[in-house]
Amino acid sequence: MSDPRTPGWLSRVLGDRSTPPPAERRVVPQARPTPLTRDRVGDALSEHGYHFRTDEDGDLTGVWNDSRFWFLLLGEQREILQVRGRWHRQLPVASRRAVTLALNDWNRERIWPKLYLREEEGELAIYSEVSTDLEHGVTAEQLDQLISCGLGTGVQAFASFDTLLPPQV
Known part of the structure; x- marks a missing residue:
């Protein structure tokens, strides 16, 4: 019987845990x-x-x-990275209840991104946000991952709404 494999994304996070690391393995210093x-x-x-x-x-x-996506530095020391997106469509104010229920479903079932609704010039706009406090700094690899997470999950959320809502809601 073969060993169960760790899903690809999880093995990248945890490393291959199917065999213990060799004792002679050197720890590579991180940036x-x-x-x-x-x-x-x-x-x-x-x-x-x-x-x-x-x-x-x-x-x-x-x-x-x-x-549209923004890469904002927030906080007193500009230590918080926020990747904020705004869906390319706007919705009528009359659809607020239905859209709010859809956003609540998304936020309940997923960690990222946070989605919310704003009324702008008589219509509704959907926003996505991924925010991270980087008070103690960030490596280049971590920064790349945070940007990828903010963009990737925001684009995914907006694509989901593109399929859920007909073009002329």
């Missing part, structure tokens, strides 16, 4: 976390070849799958 900066976020986005710009508020922003 030290360094302070979060807008330049570091921009460098991480550039390494992926993503197209983005700095908006009038000084925030990094770009469009992924037709939806």
Whole structure:
């Protein structure tokens, strides 16, 4: 009988636990976390070849799958990274109850991203957020993972709403 395999994503997080690590295995020192900066976020986005710009508020922003995303540094020391997305569609205010129920279902069943609704200029806008406190710094690998999580889960959430709601709700 073969050993059960750990799912791919879990084995990347936990490592292959099917055999104990060899005693002679050396511990590779990890990069030290360094302070979060807008330049570091921009460098991480550039390494992926993503197209983005700095908006009038000084925030990094770009469009992924037709939806706008921002990479915000919040907090007193600008130590909180928030990847915030805004769905490309707007909905009528009359659909607030149904949309709120759908958002609650999403938030109850998933960790990321947090989804919420805002009324803007007489219509409803759906936002996604993934926020992380990086008071003690962040490595390049961690920053890359947080950006990927914020973008990936935000795009996934918005794609889900694209399929749930007809084009002319």
